[in-house]
Amino acid sequence: MYVGLGLFLLATALALGTWLVPPASLTYALKFYILLFALVLAFLGMALIVRGIVPLRQNHSKDLCLVVLENKNPWVQSLLERQDYRQTIYTPGTLYTYRIALVNRGNRTIRDVEVRLTSIEPKPHNFNSIGGNLQFRHELPALKAKDVPSTLQKDYMDAIFFDVFHYFLNDTGSGSWLEAVTTVPGQERNRDLSPLQNYSFTITATSRAGCHTKGEFEWIMQAGQLPRLILNDT
Numbered sequence: 442m443y444v445g446l447g448l449f450l451l452a453t454a455l456a457l458g459t460w461l462v463p464p465a466s467l468t469y470a471l472k473f474y475i476l477l478f479a480l481v482l483a484f485l486g487m488a489l490i491v492r493g494i495v496p497l498r499q500n501h502s503k504d505l506c507l508v509v510l511e512n513k514n515p516w517v518q519s520l521l522e523r524q525d526y527r528q529t530i531y532t533p534g535t536l537y538t539y540r541i542a543l544v545n546r547g548n549r550t551i552r553d554v555e556v557r558l559t560s561i562e563p564k565p566h567n568f569n570s571i572g573g574n575l576q577f578r579h580e581l582p583a584l585k586a587k588d589v590p591s592t593l594q595k596d597y598m599d600a601i602f603f604d605v606f607h608y609f610l611n612d613t614g615s616g617s618w619l620e621a622v623t624t625v626p627g628q629e630r631n632r633d634l635s636p637l638q639n640y641s642f643t644i645t646a647t648s649r650a651g652c653h654t655k656g657e658f659e660w661i662m663q664a665g666q667l668p669r670l671i672l673n674d675t
Contacts, residue, residue: 504547505554505589505646507656508597509672534611538622539670540578541656542600543646545589553586553649556603558623561634561642570632573623575644578602582624586649605644606634606660608668619660619668638662641673 545551556575561568574585578601592600604622611617619634634640640660647653657673 504545505551505648505652505654506544506546507644507646507654507672508542508544508600509658509670510542510597511669511671534609534617537608537610537667538604539606539608540602540604541644541658541670542597542602543589544592544597544600546592548591550591551589551648551650551652554589554601554646554652555586555648556644556646558605558621559643559645559655561621561640563638563640565634565636568621568633570621570623570625573621573625576604576622576624578604585624589648605658605670610667634660 543554543556556577558571558573558575560571564571574582576582577584577587580587587601589601607620607622609618617637619637620632621634623632639662642658642660643655644658645653645655659669659671659673661669661671663669
């Protein structure tokens, strides 16, 4: 639409400029005003053409948000009867992956969104994964950014999910552990969250175009139950 209107204004401006040449009876003042009007039309035409070809950058920050879906997969997914890969001996237990949904409430895809763990309290000893990228579900750690299309389902199950924590629950009730699913390029990382306790943490999602959202979360241990990962609305 913008391009078509711009071309129409340019054509009108050209017609006015051409019409100025033959009539010798026109006064210089009238020619000046007609030429000025033609230049304004030409400028508006070019602006509309550029607007149509290069859309203005939109701020999608209000469209992007982080959501925790408790009691629904893939909020937490378990790999049953898995050996503790951090032990030299076989240790039966269940490995749980806790995830958060990256929701786009707008009607346009938000390009190249990165998700990072930006803070955690209390900070575990030797924990150096703050600022690291969190891993998108079913993707390799090397994938740092992902497009986020519009989320259409009311329950957000078509959102983009990313992994936050791995929680290994030992069948014996002891030896369980927690780690952040983060990647810090170019350095060895310590992702262990020790001791096993309640944590408060912040996650930030940022797109290439500058769209930004942040969420404050709580990891809550529960006696005799799986830990909870909740969004702190306060």
